[in-house]
Amino acid sequence: DIVMTQSPDSLAVSLGERATINCKSSRSVLYSSNNKNYLAWYQQKPGQPPKLLIYWASTRESGVPDRFSGSGSGTDFTLTISSFQAEDVAVYYCHQYYTIPPWTFGQGTKVEI
Amino acid sequence: QVQLVESGGGVVQPGRSLRLSCAASGFSFSEYGFDWVRQAPGRGLEWLTVISYDGSQKYYTDSVKGRFTISRDNSENTIHLQMNRLTAGDTAVYYCARDSGGYLDLWGQGILVTVSS
Numbered sequence: 001d002i003v004m005t006q007s008p009d010s011l012a013v014s015l016g017e018r019a020t021i022n023c024k025s026s027r028s029v030l031y032s033s034n035n036k037n038y039l040a041w042y043q044q045k046p047g048q049p050p051k052l053l054i055y056w057a058s059t060r061e062s063g064v065p066d067r068f069s070g071s072g073s074g075t076d077f078t079l080t081i082s083s084f085q086a087e088d089v090a091v092y093y094c095h096q097y098y099t100i101p102p103w104t105f106g107q108g109t110k111v112e113i
Numbered sequence: 114q115v116q117l118v119e120s121g122g123g124v125v126q127p128g129r130s131l132r133l134s135c136a137a138s139g140f141s142f143s144e145y146g147f148d149w150v151r152q153a154p155g156r157g158l159e160w161l162t163v164i165s166y167d168g169s170q171k172y173y174t175d176s177v178k179g180r181f182t183i184s185r186d187n188s189e190n191t192i193h194l195q196m197n198r199l200t201a202g203d204t205a206v207y208y209c210a211r212d213s214g215g216y217l218d219l220w221g222q223g224i225l226v227t228v229s230s
Contacts, residue, residue: 001175040216042158049208049223050150050158055216093158097215101163101172105150108157 002027002096006106013111019081021109023094028074031098038098041070041079044108045090053092054079081111089113115139115219117209122224125199135192135209135221142190143167146212149183149194151205152223159205163212164192176202199228 003026013019029038037057042050052061054070057077067082081088094106121133135147149161162173162183171183182195192209204227210217 038215042217044158049220050217051220052216052218055213055218061218091157095158095160095216101160102174103148103160103163103215105158105160 001102002104004094004096004104004106006094006109010110013084016083019084019111021079021092023077023106025075025096029096029098030074037073038096039077040095042093043090117219117221119209119221119224122226124227124229126230127200127228129199130197133194133207137190143187147192148210148212148217150208150210153205201228204228
């Protein structure tokens with residue numbers, strides 16, 4: 001199985017500042033035939049289900065503020081919140097869905113003010 | 114309203130079985146695959162299983178393979194998760210999620226399953 005490792009485990013960010021979360025996969029999740037990275041990012045606020053933010057590593061889901069962006073390829077990925085807002089306090093997860101399951105999540109990164 | 118609603122959770126004794134359901138509405142159910150993901154108390158997300166749009170393909174993570182079975186009823190717009198031989202380690206909130214090619218773009222609110230004697 002592909003192991004997803006996020007860093008850091010937790011992060012404190014000032015309002016208006018940039019937040020960066022990293023995700024590393026144990027194997028490449030780039031599918032060469034279509035040049036797509038099979039990597040998604042989710043946000044989970046307390047008491048709520050996860051919410052999709054980013055898929056194909058860098059495609060923002062409809063309705064997600066443009067301060068959220070995803071980048072990276074192969075085994076190394078980053079979720080960036082360009083100007084951190086109070087409502088962005090949450091746990092963030094990366095998720096690989098490369099080829100045949102099982103698919104796996106990172107352990108999560110808790111982001112606080 | 115586009116939504117997924119889980120049901121069937123509760124308290125169950127170790128070794129017993131439980132069947133979760135996930136009712137979908139507001140979109141074309143038969144065009145999508147569906148996944149189950151769980152979250153133990155205070156822990157991260159664990160992907161469990163996926164079923165294809167037509168039910169022909171099913172995959173499981175090792176920890177539930179042989180104990181859990183995913184199924185779907187396209188006439189009722191419902192997904193099921195049959196869970197057998199439950200242990201304390203299966204205690205978690207279980208989420209049903211719509212699969213749009215691997216990424217999960219719609220999630221239910223989750224249902225709590227507690228395995229305890």
